[in-house]
Amino acid sequence: MATKIWVILQQQNGELNALSKETLAAGAHLARLTDGSMEGVLLGSGIDVLADEIAGEIDMTALHVADDPLLERYTPEGYAGVLTGAIRRSAPDYLLFPHTYQSMDYFPRLAQRVDGVLVPGVEAVSEEEGSIVWTRPVLGGKLQSRVRVKTDFVGRPVLASIQSGAYSGEEAPSGTAARSPLPVPADEIGSPREILAEEQAAEDEVDLSKANVIVAAGRGVGGEEKMQVIHDLADTLGAEVGASRPVIDNEWLPRDRQIGSSGQTVAPKLYIAVGISGAIQHLVGMKGSGVVVAVNKDPNAPIFSVADYGIVGDLHEVLPALTEAIRGAKG
Amino acid sequence: MKIAVCIKQVPDTEARLRVGPDGRWIEEEDLPFIINENDEFALEEAISWAEETDGEVTVFTLGPPRATEALRKALALGAAEAVHLEDRSFQDGDAISTGRALAAAISRGDFDLVFTGSQTDDLGFGATGSVLAEVLGWPHAWLVMGVELDDGEEALQVVREMEGGMNQRIRVPLPAVIEVQAGINHPRYASLRGIMKAKRKPIETPSPSDLGLDAQAVGAAGAGLELLSVSFPPSSEGAELIEGEPEEAAAALVEKLEKEARVL
Numbered sequence: 001m002a003t004k005i006w007v008i009l010q011q012q013n014g015e016l017n018a019l020s021k022e023t024l025a026a027g028a029h030l031a032r033l034t035d036g037s038m039e040g041v042l043l044g045s046g047i048d049v050l051a052d053e054i055a056g057e058i059d060m061t062a063l064h065v066a067d068d069p070l071l072e073r074y075t076p077e078g079y080a081g082v083l084t085g086a087i088r089r090s091a092p093d094y095l096l097f098p099h100t101y102q103s104m105d106y107f108p109r110l111a112q113r114v115d116g117v118l119v120p121g122v123e124a125v126s127e128e129e130g131s132i133v134w135t136r137p138v139l140g141g142k143l144q145s146r147v148r149v150k151t152d153f154v155g156r157p158v159l160a161s162i163q164s165g166a167y168s169g170e171e172a173p174s175g176t177a178a179r180s181p182l183p184v185p186a187d188e189i190g191s192p193r194e195i196l197a198e199e200q201a202a203e204d205e206v207d208l209s210k211a212n213v214i215v216a217a218g219r220g221v222g223g224e225e226k227m228q229v230i231h232d233l234a235d236t237l238g239a240e241v242g243a244s245r246p247v248i249d250n251e252w253l254p255r256d257r258q259i260g261s262s263g264q265t266v267a268p269k270l271y272i273a274v275g276i277s278g279a280i281q282h283l284v285g286m287k288g289s290g291v292v293v294a295v296n297k298d299p300n301a302p303i304f305s306v307a308d309y310g311i312v313g314d315l316h317e318v319l320p321a322l323t324e325a326i327r328g329a330k331g
Numbered sequence: 332m333k334i335a336v337c338i339k340q341v342p343d344t345e346a347r348l349r350v351g352p353d354g355r356w357i358e359e360e361d362l363p364f365i366i367n368e369n370d371e372f373a374l375e376e377a378i379s380w381a382e383e384t385d386g387e388v389t390v391f392t393l394g395p396p397r398a399t400e401a402l403r404k405a406l407a408l409g410a411a412e413a414v415h416l417e418d419r420s421f422q423d424g425d426a427i428s429t430g431r432a433l434a435a436a437i438s439r440g441d442f443d444l445v446f447t448g449s450q451t452d453d454l455g456f457g458a459t460g461s462v463l464a465e466v467l468g469w470p471h472a473w474l475v476m477g478v479e480l481d482d483g484e485e486a487l488q489v490v491r492e493m494e495g496g497m498n499q500r501i502r503v504p505l506p507a508v509i510e511v512q513a514g515i516n517h518p519r520y521a522s523l524r525g526i527m528k529a530k531r532k533p534i535e536t537p538s539p540s541d542l543g544l545d546a547q548a549v550g551a552a553g554a555g556l557e558l559l560s561v562s563f564p565p566s567s568e569g570a571e572l573i574e575g576e577p578e579e580a581a582a583a584l585v586e587k588l589e590k591e592a593r594v595l
Contacts, residue, residue, distance in 0.1 A: 076461075076471070101494050105473045108426060108458030109465040117555030118426055120456050138561060139357070140344040140452045146559040153555040192470045194502040196488065201476075201498045213594075219345070237595075249514030262474075262492050270594040277344075291592045293584065294570060298347070300563045309587060310570030311580045321581035329585050329595065 003036035003093040006064075008083070008107075010098050011042060014050045019098035019162070021169030024058055026125060026162045027096050028173045033127040036093070037061040040177060041086070043079055045072035051179060059175025066182035073195055076106035080113060081189030086182055087114045087157055099161035101261075111159040117149050119160035121280075134160060141279040141302050164284050206240065206256045213239035213270045216259055216286070219246035220275025220296060220315060227252055229319040230274060236323050236330075242266065244282040260285035275315050278303030295319065332386035335437050336377035336410070337447040337460065338370035340394050340401035344452050354560045366401045369448025373511045375518040376478065377446040378409040384480075386443075387411045391436055393421050393429055399534065406529035407521035413534040420539055420546040426454075428553035430462025435542040438467060442506060444487075449474050449510040464508035471508040472501060476515055 007027040009020040027038045040063040042051055051065045066082050087095070087110075097103035099121050111118040123144065124135040131148050138145045149158055208214060215234040221227060234241045242259040243252070259266055260282040267288035274295045276282060283306055286292070294307035295315050304310045311318050342348070343363040351358040366374070374390070381388045390405040392398050393416040402413040414436050421432050437445060445464075450457035457473075464471035476498065477490035486504045492512065493499050503509075521529075539546045547553065573580045573587070589595045 101474060101492060104457055105461075105491075108430075108456075108461035109471070111458075112427055112430065112462045112465040118456070118458055118462075119556065120426075120458055133559065136455075138454055139342065139348060140455070142344055142348060142563070143350075143357070143561045144564050145454075145561045147556045148559060149555055150557045156555060158555075192504050193472070195499060196502055197500040198493070199498055199500070201492065201496045245513070261494070263496060270588070270592075291588070291594045292570075293588070299572075300348075302564055304572070305564055305569035307570035308592065309584055310572045311584060312572060313577060313580065317577040318581060321577040322584065325578075325581040325585040326595070329589060 003031075003034040004090070005031050005034070005036045005038045005094045005096065006092040007038060007040050008095060008097045008103070009040055009042045009054065010100055010102060011044050011047060011050055014044075014047055016050065016054065017098065017100065018169060019100060019164050021172045022164065022167045023096050023098045023162045024172035025167035025169060026122075028171065029167065030094060030096070030125055030132070033125065033132065034093075039064060039092070041083070041182065042066070043071050043082060043182075045069050055177045055179045057174065058177055059173035060177035063177040063179050064182040065179055066184050068184040070184055070186060070189060074102055075191035075193050075195075076109055077191035077193070078189045079106045080110040082182060082184055083110055084113050085185055085188065092157060095157060095159045097159070097161040099163045103161050107159055107161065114157055116157040116159045117153055119147065119158060121163055122160050123163050123166045137280060140277065142277060142300065163280060165287065201255070201262070208240055208242050208257070208259065208264045208266045211240040211266065211268050213237050213272075214242045214259070214266055214268045214289075215239045215272045215274065216242040216244065216276060217247050217253065217274050218244045218276030218282075220277070221247065221252070222275070224250070224252040226316065229316060229323070233272070233319050233323045233326075236326050237270075239270075239272075244276045244279070273303050273307065274319065276303050277301045278306065332380060332384040332443045333441055334377045334381050334386055334388045335391060335440065335442045335445045336374050336388055336405070337391045337433055337445065337463070338374055338401055338405060339367045339392060339448075339451050339453070340364050340398040341367045341451055341453040350561060350563070354562075355558055356561055364397060364400070366404060367448055367451045367453070368513050369450055369511060371518045372513050372515050373446040373448045374405055374408060374410070375516045376509075376511055378519070379516065380444065380446075380478075381409070389414060389440060389442075391433055392416065393424075393432055395422060402534055403529050404521065406532045407525040408519060409525065410532075412532060415534050415536045417536045418538045419550075420552065421550045423551040423554070424549060425554035425556040426456035426458035427462050427555065428549050430459045431466055431553065432539070432542070432544065432549045433459070434463045434466035435544050436537065437463070439542070444506060445469075445508045447508065447510055449512050460508050460510040467506075467508070469506050469508055470503045471510065472503055473510045475509050475511045478509055478515075
């Protein structure tokens with residue numbers, strides 16, 4: 001098929017984010033599947049040093065660099081504006097984005113603008129009977145779906161974002177890339193969005209990143225008044241209490257207890273996930289944990305696929321028993 | 332202010348899900364359906380904005396006949412009227428074909444502001460609101476955790492989530508599409524009076540041609556993506572499941588954590 005694959009790299013303050021490396025690994029994989037060539041795209045301001053580093057480290061046909069003061073701060077119109085022109089000129093077949101909040105903020109607009117096909121949140125890419133099949137989570141991550149571009153849409157640019165953990169950054173191919181400048185059309189990238197301030201979402205009074213043991217509560221606990229079993233287990237273990245997003249949104253715990261992509265990233269020796277189904281947004285915040293225990297009533301909950309030990313059952317029966325057993329073991 | 336809100340009715344993912352007979356989607360029969368969680372917060376945001384600005388809310392949904400229930404709930408909560416893209420040709424699209432259809436429906440009204448949720452709990456594209464904004468040619472903000480009026484009625488100040496627990500405060504001129512996150516407010520409950528009044532409020536069901544759209548450009552026909560199958564993730568190399576009554580299982584787990592994993 002001989003395709004042209006673009007990997008849109010994301011940098012902040014002159015540093016590449018980790019998921020961009022993983023997206024390069026995905027791009028290399030897609031290039032092998034489609035007999036394609038991979039090219040990188042880097043946008044920002046004052047990114048010359050970073051661009052040289054990447055061009056000296058990653059095996060790509062080209063590295064397109066838009067380095068311009070107008071791109072100093074990310075705006076959806078700025079990024080989509082530069083890429084729209086670039087896509088129209090060079091007609092890449094695939095554009096892979098790291099599945100970050102920043103990519104998700106602008107690449108759906110870009111896909112609509114270039115009349116492309118949009119595939120957000122990809123966990124795996126494969127080739128089946130001559131077409132590329134994308135695997136992505138649905139139903140809150142409880143199931144995965146396989147999707148492909150419909151025959152009558154083949155030939156349009158496919159814009160996909162790659163989930164964290166789907167590929168290993170170490171598999172980004174080593175080598176070099178030829179740098180080429182990407183035009184920044186000042187009149188097409190003006191943004192109505194004005195950036196006023198950036199601030200910490202919550203004053204993190206609790207630093208969960210240093211905790212040795214964490215008991216984390218999820219929606220399955222069922223209510224603020226039912227949280228006592230969580231606190232009892234944590235007290236017995238000398239553990240910190242954490243939570244997935246729904247618990248925080250429902251105010252069963254304060255926001256500085258949130259673990260996941262919009263909360264804290266933790267790496268305790270022991271992580272006990274209670275009533276947490278295991279949406280990807282939560283998993284990215286706790287995947288560095290040592291031993292993971294999951295308690296959930298649903299045997300199909302994705303949390304069990306990242307856990308070392310699991311108990312399928314009613315957490316309101318299992319947790320008191322567990323607290324008792326730990327008290328007993330500690331004598 | 333004249334406010335539009337886009338909501339979707341989705342399966343309750345807390346229910347026990349099963350893969351349907353054709354393997355392409357889940358079995359929907361007997362499944363409870365609810366308003367998508369983020370969209371409930373969008374609805375609350377829309378209604379309270381309308382109250383504060385002496386405005387009015389029109390609620391939009393794209394979905395099969397069962398989605399009328401979600402619209403009735405929105406009307407009971409305080410929306411003034413509803414638009415239901417119910418025609419068969421609108422259904423089973425992707426984020427792009429759905430965003431285009433909603434944009435066509437919304438562009439018929441003279442709206443100042445569109446609210447919707449950042450992501451749905453079914454297909455989870457997280458993109459429909461942004462596509463809608465692009466078609467309308469309006470600015471958008473995604474993952475919004477706070478909205479205030481900036482000077483006069485010309486612009487909003489919006490707090491959007493960024494990576495790593497950071498928030499960004501931005502100024503967005505109106506009209507705009509605001510895609511909210513769960514947790515932005517406290518959704519209200521419907522009153523009995525609201526429920527009674529909702530029964531008399533109008534629900535319009537325009538066809539693609541009413542919106543000036545080709546039936547081939549919306550829904551499944553207008554979607555670039557085709558869903559091949561859904562399945563449960565392989566229950567993998569993952570967890571060693573510990574069986575038994577709660578007491579037995581707890582005791583066995585504690586022993587493993589002590590002796591095998593050595594973390595107690």
